Amino acid sequence: MSSSNKQAGSLNEKAGISSPEITNASAISQIKNKRRQQPSAEELISGIISGNRTTLSRAITLIESTNQDHTEKANQVIKGCLSEANKSIRIGITGVPGVGKSTFIEAFGKHLTSLGKKVAVLAVDPSSSLSHGSILGDKTRMEELVKDENAFIRPSASGETLGGVARKTRESIILCEAAGFDVIIIETVGVGQSETAVHSMVDFFLLLKISGAGDELQGIKRGIMEMADAIVINKADGDNIKKANLAKIEFNRALHLFPSKKSTWQPKVTTCSAITKDGISDIWETISQYFELTHETGYFDEKRKEQNQFWMIETINEHLKSDFFNNPKILSQLDETKKAVQNNEISPFAAAQILLDKYKKI
Structure with missing residues (x-):
């Protein structure tokens, strides 16, 4: 076949193989043209505000891009969404690998959607320092939540950002809020430095722990405990219930030794099972109490202003x-x-x- 008859693109990748006769040439042309077309900033803004998830995903991809040519357009999209942002509750969730963050977030997210909330999960996946690749498997681990029409899950590679927080997570929060999501959950990699960055972009910081993993207090850094607004001991089911309750007592004792928080909130320790769903509703009740207190004292708005600076x-x-x-x-x-x-x-x-x-x- 001559080179003039070859068709480039994913529809015909191998030279010498022509498109089947049933393939509509016009349809192929339309698909290729659509792929080449990039929505304008105005189209992205309009789609986000109307709640179009495909547009939201494309906009997040745009702001995550390191291509300098995309920066101006990304800034236009963020600016256009600001008036619709700042209307959500931002919750950061951290914990060491293996603590069950994905399972917990799915159970917690399903509980919130059952209450009529719209939930966005921004999950930061660790990147390989060698290949720079990421598995991005959070959607796979949250099988039920990903199918919920009131939930949106966006895994992002941490890249080279210190501690594993995606470079543009802060801007992604704004876009999700503009899309109408009531609760934004940011999941950290849980390997150390990322907690400080996430704490600086959320309203409520939740530390997830498990019992029986060694010395309960030595297994976590004091700095992270001081940042936490609540400590949740996961996997409190079966034979672990007694261990979880003992861990709860230990953490409660430790928290009372820390200086008082500027918010005047006393961090709480609770147990739950993401598998049986026991204790999940209590966690949302704790978070609701926190927001009621911080709104009354004015701390909520003060913290948001400090974070913006x-x-x-x-x-x-x-x-x-x-x-x-x-x-x-x-x-x-x-x-x-x-x-x-x-x-x-x-x-x-x-x-x-x-x-x-x-x-x-x-």
Whole structure:
């Protein structure tokens, strides 16, 4: 077959194989044209506000893109959605791998949708430091919730972001709120540093634990416990019920030793089973009590304002870093400077200062 008869694209990947006769050439052309067309910022905004999940997914993909050409359009979409945002409850959920975060979130999410809530789950999946790939299997683990018409699950790769928090999770929250979701759940990787970042973008921070995994208090960092607004001991079923109740007593004792929170809220410890659903409704009751208190004292709005300022500074830092490492004049000297550092010809600090001085003069 001549090259002029070959059709490019996924509909005909192998050379020498023509499309079957039943294939409509017009339909193929329409599909290809549609793939090439990218919705405008206005179309994305309109689709998000109307609750179109496909549009919401496309918009999140856009803001997660590291392509510099997408930045301006992404900023337009975020700006267009701001007036419809800030109307949800933002809940951060963390816990070490194996604690049952996905199973818990599914049970908790199903409980919320049964109450008429619209729930969005932003799950951050760890990326490989070698291949940079991610499994993104949260939808697979939440089989029931993913089929719920009042739920939206978006797994995102953590990439190179410190601690595993997806780079654009903060903006994704705004888009989900504009799409009409009442409760936004952010699941962390649960490997350490990510908790601080998630705490800075949520209203309520929930720490998930299991009993019988060793020393209950040594198994978790004090810093994370101090951030937690509630500690939930999962897998409190069968033979684990007694262990879970003992762990609850230990955590309660520990929490009372910590300084009082600015919100005046006293963190609570409870047990639950994501399998049997026991204790799930109590957790939502605890969260509701927290929001009632913080709204009355004004702490809720104060915290949101502080978080907005924090993310403004973080965004500036991110843009400066990106601009620095993508600057052609810096790139032309970067490899040579790296080699000099590796060969101990210059200290890392002096090398950094040379590059920064060069950047300031650009």
